[in-house]
Amino acid sequence: MDTAIGYGFGVRCDTASEPTLVSVHGELDAHTSREVLARVTERLAEAEGCVDLDLSAVTFLDSGGLRALALLAALGSGRRGGLRLVDPSAPVRRVLALAGQSHRFTVAP
Amino acid sequence: MNIPSLAQTDSVAERPRSEPSPPEGDVVAITLPARLDRVRLLRLVAAGLGVDADLGVADVEDLRSGVDELSCLLFAAARPGSLARLRFTVADGVVAFRATVERRPGAPIEPDEVSRLVLDAVTDGYAIEASAEELQVELVRRRRSGAPQEPGE
Numbered sequence: 489m490d491t492a493i494g495y496g497f498g499v500r501c502d503t504a505s506e507p508t509l510v511s512v513h514g515e516l517d518a519h520t521s522r523e524v525l526a527r528v529t530e531r532l533a534e535a536e537g538c539v540d541l542d543l544s545a546v547t548f549l550d551s552g553g554l555r556a557l558a559l560l561a562a563l564g565s566g567r568r569g570g571l572r573l574v575d576p577s578a579p580v581r582r583v584l585a586l587a588g589q590s591h592r593f594t595v596a597p
Numbered sequence: 598m599n600i601p602s603l604a605q606t607d608s609v610a611e612r613p614r615s616e617p618s619p620p621e622g623d624v625v626a627i628t629l630p631a632r633l634d635r636v637r638l639l640r641l642v643a644a645g646l647g648v649d650a651d652l653g654v655a656d657v658e659d660l661r662s663g664v665d666e667l668s669c670l671l672f673a674a675a676r677p678g679s680l681a682r683l684r685f686t687v688a689d690g691v692v693a694f695r696a697t698v699e700r701r702p703g704a705p706i707e708p709d710e711v712s713r714l715v716l717d718a719v720t721d722g723y724a725i726e727a728s729a730e731e732l733q734v735e736l737v738r739r740r741r742s743g744a745p746q747e748p749g750e
């Protein structure tokens with residue numbers, strides 16, 4: 489199931505995969521992060537186990553997007569499996585490092 | 598559920614900052630709705646002007662991040678339905694950005710810890726000024742990385 493809100497940004501959910509996989513592509517900022525927050529919160533509530541959030545195609549991240557990721561990580565920590573970031577792109581890793589927030593997330597190998 | 602505080606950070610190296618001082622150069626002025634969905638357009642403009650100023654690739658990324666952080670902060674505190682007035686000044690090796698909006702009554706304009714860390718890292722100085730009616734932000738970004746690549750390199 490895909491959601492696109494323009495400018496090449498989109499969220500794709502693969503509920504058939506194990507673990508559940510949510511992929512984000514495009515620029516994850518204070519505006520577009522609302523969609524990610526809604527979609528991943530939904531998956532966290534419904535998935536039996538871990539939810540993987542694929543960030544390999546994220547081309548930009550700002551502190552608004554980072555806040556959304558931190559909120560989702562906190563939501564995931566209260567349930568079995570939790571939330572893992574998968575293959576964060578260079579722009580994501582850059583902002584995690586600049587903001588000193590890498591410790592907050594589980595990154596899948 | 599408690600919303601997590603982002604105050605706890607990894608160890609991050611501090612970078613000395615200077616106050617923004619706008620360069621002499623070409624001015625690009627833009628007026629647009631002070632809404633978060635318009636910030637992407639500003640990132641595009643910032644990137645284009647960073648290239649025009651012969652900033653390096655990493656410098657342009659930093660400029661995009663700085664303009665984004667300050668614009669999001671500003672637009673979140675703007676009066677709904679109002680316009681933002683934005684001004685880029687471009688010279689060799691430097692881009693300055695200034696933006697002004699009408700203030701939503703009582704709206705706070707204070708970057709959180711994460712925003713501050715990002716702004717400290719990606720700008721060569723930024724400032725936030727607030728009065729009862731108006732809010733203004735500005736930043737300067739200078740070339741730090743090596744000389745820009747020539748076409749074909």
